[in-house]
Amino acid sequence: xxxxxxxxxxxxxxxxxxxxxxxxxxxxxxxxxxxxxxxxxxxxxxxxxxxxxxxxxxxxxxxxxxxxxxxxxxxxxxxxxxxxxxxxxxxxxxxxxxxxxxxxxxxxxxxxxxxxxxxxxxxxxxxxxxxxxxxxxxxxxx
Amino acid sequence: xxxxxxxxxxxxxxxxxxxxxxxxxxxxxxxxxxxxxxxxxxxxxxxxxxxxxxxxxxxxxxxxxxxxxxxxxxxxxxxxxxxxxxxxxxxxxxxxxxxxxxxxxxxxxxxxxxxxxxxxxxxxxxxxxxxxxxxxxxxxxxxxxxxxxxxxxxxxxxxxxxxxxxxxxxxxxxxxxxxxxxxxxxxxxxxxxxxxxxxxxxxxxxxxxxxxxxxxxxxxxxxxxxxxxxxxxxxxxxxxxxxxxxxxxxxxxxxxxxxxxxxxxxxxxxxxxxxxxxxxxxxxxxxxxxxxxxxxxxxxxxxxxxxxxxxxxxxxxxxxxxxxxxxxxxxxxxxxxxxxxxxxxxxxxxxxxxxxxxxxxxxxxxxxxxxxxxxxxxxxxxxxxxxxxxxxxxxxxxx
Ligand code: SF4
Ligand code: SF4
Numbered sequence: 022x023x024x025x026x027x028x029x030x031x032x033x034x035x036x037x038x039x040x041x042x043x044x045x046x047x048x049x050x051x052x053x054x055x056x057x058x059x060x061x062x063x064x065x066x067x068x069x070x071x072x073x074x075x076x077x078x079x080x081x082x083x084x085x086x087x088x089x090x091x092x093x094x095x096x097x098x099x100x101x102x103x104x105x106x107x108x109x110x111x112x113x114x115x116x117x118x119x120x121x122x123x124x125x126x127x128x129x130x131x132x133x134x135x136x137x138x139x140x141x142x143x144x145x146x147x148x149x150x151x152x153x154x155x156x157x158x159x160x161x162x163x
Numbered sequence: 164x165x166x167x168x169x170x171x172x173x174x175x176x177x178x179x180x181x182x183x184x185x186x187x188x189x190x191x192x193x194x195x196x197x198x199x200x201x202x203x204x205x206x207x208x209x210x211x212x213x214x215x216x217x218x219x220x221x222x223x224x225x226x227x228x229x230x231x232x233x234x235x236x237x238x239x240x241x242x243x244x245x246x247x248x249x250x251x252x253x254x255x256x257x258x259x260x261x262x263x264x265x266x267x268x269x270x271x272x273x274x275x276x277x278x279x280x281x282x283x284x285x286x287x288x289x290x291x292x293x294x295x296x297x298x299x300x301x302x303x304x305x306x307x308x309x310x311x312x313x314x315x316x317x318x319x320x321x322x323x324x325x326x327x328x329x330x331x332x333x334x335x336x337x338x339x340x341x342x343x344x345x346x347x348x349x350x351x352x353x354x355x356x357x358x359x360x361x362x363x364x365x366x367x368x369x370x371x372x373x374x375x376x377x378x379x380x381x382x383x384x385x386x387x388x389x390x391x392x393x394x395x396x397x398x399x400x401x402x403x404x405x406x407x408x409x410x411x412x413x414x415x416x417x418x419x420x421x422x423x424x425x426x427x428x429x430x431x432x433x434x435x436x437x438x439x440x441x442x443x444x445x446x447x448x449x450x451x452x453x454x455x456x457x458x459x460x461x462x463x464x465x466x467x468x469x470x471x472x473x474x475x476x477x478x479x480x481x482x483x484x485x486x487x488x489x490x491x492x493x494x495x496x497x498x499x500x501x502x503x504x505x506x507x508x509x510x511x512x513x514x515x516x517x518x519x520x521x522x523x524x525x526x527x528x529x530x531x532x533x534x535x536x537x538x539x540x541x542x543x544x545x546x547x548x549x550x551x552x553x554x555x556x557x558x559x560x561x562x
Contacts, residue, residue, distance in 0.1 A: 114216065114436065114448065114519045114521070114522050115519050115520075115521035115522065116217075116516060116517055116518065116519040116522075117515045117516045117517070117519075118351050118352075118361075118515065118517055120515055121351060121352070121359050121361060121513070121515030122352050122354075122359075130503070130515075130516075132501070132502075132503065134521070135519075135520040135521040135524065136521055137521075152274070152276070152352070152441040153351065153352055153441065155218065155438035155439055155440050155441075155446075155448075156436055156438060156448075157439065
């Protein structure tokens with residue numbers, strides 16, 4: 022169980038297993054050692070016997086980080102399916118440049134207040150906004 | 164022409180002193196003039212405040228670093244690795260907003276990130292941060308030191324004066340891209356084949372659009388500059404006056420500009436920000452607010468200008484702009500631009516601002532508060548900004 026008050030996060034990751042790690046009960050370790058809940062979204066073995074798995078990891082932010090570190094240590098390739106985007110409200114000047122490239126509408130201008138709103142639910146993690154923001158107000162987490 | 168309302172700067176300042184001044188923002192003035200007409204509005208309102216906040220590349224700062232012991236005539240000067248201009252007296256330098264460190268990869272890996280440059284140094288100085296100074300000189304009998312490395316910050320250096328040769332453009336292009344590749348410009352990322360349109364003006368709040376013939380703004384006009392106090396010191400570079408005008412005398416393309424100056428030690432980081440424009444370079448976003456004195460009904464009329472009365476030209480940055488082709492694809496007004504979508508060549512194109520209307524409003528409100536609270540008095544310019552006879556010349560390459 023997640024600790025009271027600790028931030029629970031969900032991350033979609035693409036795992037690449039080299040031949041020697043595929044047989045290890047790696048994925049179960051994520052649960053037993055790091056308390057992470059996982060959903061296997063896709064799993065397949067490539068013709069040259071490497072494994073590919075798309076997982077959603079859910080758990081305490083710190084534990085997700087540790088779990089991913091563990092995977093990398095044993096040689097599993099880890100890539101994030103979607104970047105964890107945050108808009109730093111202290112740095113943001115509400116110019117709108119990020120909204121001009123956002124394909125999902127997650128970043129949009131409120132036509133009443135002229136504030137630029139970030140609706141995380143809609144974000145697909147394409148990272149286009151990161152380069153578009155001239156004020157470095159958009160950060161990629163984890 | 165005789166006016167029905169006649170006020171002077173001195174009278175307005177007297178009202179500020181007595182706490183009787185009536186100040187509104189350029190946004191609020193629209194409704195006031197609509198409701199009461201320009202004459203009555205001019206009787207009621209004394210000052211209209213404006214504001215703008217956007218990247219303004221022609222910006223920079225004069226720094227006097229103070230004399231070291233032993234003394235040094237600094238020639239090659241770097242602040243946090245960013246080259247400064249040292250071709251002035253011993254310890255006077257100028258740092259320009261777009262200056263980049265020598266080892267910045269620029270656009271070698273396209274599009275370049277341009278993470279840090281002159282604009283950021285200026286922001287860091289205003290934020291009170293320590294900045295690393297490296298200077299080289301050739302050594303003279305009176306200035307023997309040839310190399311110096313130390314940390315400075317805005318509080319320990321002798322002087323820091325912002326001096327921006329061209330700011331607060333009166334109107335600006337709306338940028339689109341007709342080519343078939345994504346391009347990275349100072350007008351932001353432009354998607355191919357009219358994928359988006361960007362614009363950069365506070366429009367109805369913009370300082371120079373509220374006094375389109377410079378009837379009140381001139382050399383010596385006191386302004387809000389970067390959160391502190393500044394002055395208009397000249398017309399800006401590329402100042403242009405003889406362009407098509409629409410309703411209320413508003414220019415229909417980029418035209419007038421101002422040069423401004425102010426004490427950087429009194430500014431705040433919120434209104435002076437270094438910017439990294441992907442694929443283009445670095446720059447400085449500056450917040451400027453100008454008070455327009457409502458001396459007569461004509462100024463009430465000018466300051467009542469609305470977004471839908473301010474038109475600008477749509478320009479292709481895919482081919483036309485880089486090749487200095489003067490083609491105008493379409494004309495649009497700021498109400499259309501702010502609606503989020505315009506129609507160009509039969510296509511619906513989403514629009515986005517680069518200039519922050521949110522910050523422009525905050526600046527106009529701040530200036531309004533300063534004046535109402537008696538902290539800011541108006542000045543009478545010694546010379547007005549020229550309103551005719553100025554065209555911006557190109558450079559013909561001679562072979
Ligand atoms: S581009 Fe950056 S500063 Fe502008 S609205 Fe987006 S997050 Fe804010
Ligand atoms: S990462 Fe992509 S989808 Fe998410 S906010 Fe940025 S531009 Fe929009």
